[in-house]
Amino acid sequence: MTPLQNRVDPQGRLNAVPERGAWMGNRGILHNDAGEVVAPWRHKAWVTCVLEYKGRRRQVFSPRRYSELFFLDEATALSAGHRPCAFCRRERFNEFKALWCRANMDGAPPSSVPAPIMDKRLHAERALRGGGKVTFVTKPKDLPAGAFIELGGEAFLFWGGRFLKWSFSGYCPAPQFFLPRAVTVLTPASIVAVLRLGFTPQVHESAE
Numbered sequence: 001m002t003p004l005q006n007r008v009d010p011q012g013r014l015n016a017v018p019e020r021g022a023w024m025g026n027r028g029i030l031h032n033d034a035g036e037v038v039a040p041w042r043h044k045a046w047v048t049c050v051l052e053y054k055g056r057r058r059q060v061f062s063p064r065r066y067s068e069l070f071f072l073d074e075a076t077a078l079s080a081g082h083r084p085c086a087f088c089r090r091e092r093f094n095e096f097k098a099l100w101c102r103a104n105m106d107g108a109p110p111s112s113v114p115a116p117i118m119d120k121r122l123h124a125e126r127a128l129r130g131g132g133k134v135t136f137v138t139k140p141k142d143l144p145a146g147a148f149i150e151l152g153g154e155a156f157l158f159w160g161g162r163f164l165k166w167s168f169s170g171y172c173p174a175p176q177f178f179l180p181r182a183v184t185v186l187t188p189a190s191i192v193a194v195l196r197l198g199f200t201p202q203v204h205e206s207a208e
Contacts, residue, residue, distance in 0.1 A: 004061055005037045006069050010079035010148045010155040010166055010186050011133045012126060014040070014069065019168045022202065024049045025069035025082050033063045040131035044123040045115070047085040048077040072168060074202035075157055078195075079148040079187045081126030086115060096199060103193035125188035136189050137182045144195035146203070148186040151177065155186060159207050170206030 005016040008025060014037055026049060028042025048071065060068045071077040083100075084092040097110045097118065104121065105113055126134050135150065143149070143158045148166070150156075155166040156174055163179075164171040185192060195201070 004031075004035060006061070006067060007168060008069050008071050008076065008080045008082075009168070010076050010157075011150070012040075012080040013131075013133075015168070017168045019072070021070040021072045021076075022051070022204070023071045023074060023077055024051050025071060025077060025080075026066050026085075027069065028066055029064065030067040031061050035061045037067070041127065044119040046080075046082045046119070046122070046126075048074065048082040049085045049088050053088045072166070072170070073204040073207075075146050075148070075159075076166070078146065078191050078201055079155070081122055081188050081191075083118070083122065083191075096194065099194045099197045099199050100190060103197055104190045121190055122188055125190055133186065134188070135184045135186055138185055138192075139181065140179055140183050143183070143185070144192060146187075146195045146199075146201045147192050149183040150186050151183065157203070157207060159203060164207055170204045172206070 003016045003018050005014050007015045007017045007019060007021065009015055025047060027046050030037050030039045030042060032038050058068065084096050086093040100118060101108050101110045101113050128134055145159055147158050148155050149158065156163040157166055157171060163174040165174045
């Protein structure tokens with residue numbers, strides 16, 4: 001059976017690979033009735049959901065239903081620009097939003113910042129028209145644990161004080177490479193600010 005194009009990499013791209021991952025995600029209805037992806041997103045509320053919720057069952061890529069996306073781990077989802085879902089992951093969403101407001105809204109109370117305000121900011125930091133990825137540049141020493149960089153077209157997670165090369169099945173130690181004075185960061189800037197405040201993403205066991 002040909003895999004669906006619904007596995008998300010740290011660059012936010014949708015790929016057709018057999019691996020599934022630890023989390024599901026949503027960007028709206030991205031596929032047509034034939035199960036083909038025809039859009040990179042349909043709305044700005046990109047969320048990360050649990051794989052199972054109260055025994056509910058879904059047929060993946062059902063016609064006219066939102067397109068189920070999958071991530072290796074939470075760090076990958078954050079890099080792609082997905083935040084925790086406020087419905088199936090309410091406690092995690094509240095934790096993320098509180099730190100996001102503290103880091104990016106001058107400490108405004110989370111109750112005063114509607115989720116669409118956060119989603120609008122995140123969308124501007126993650127997605128280019130047509131489906132490209134927004135990045136920014138920073139010094140390696142300023143990277144928090146859980147952030148991704150891109151080097152030579154590959155994605156690397158900064159975790160445990162070292163860089164790990166990402167793949168759809170997990171991580172491996174990064175090969176020896178020259179680390180430039182400034183690196184290209186894939187994880188959206190406002191999420192990097194949240195990571196700096198101590199938000200710790202779930203990572204695949206291979207990173208440990």
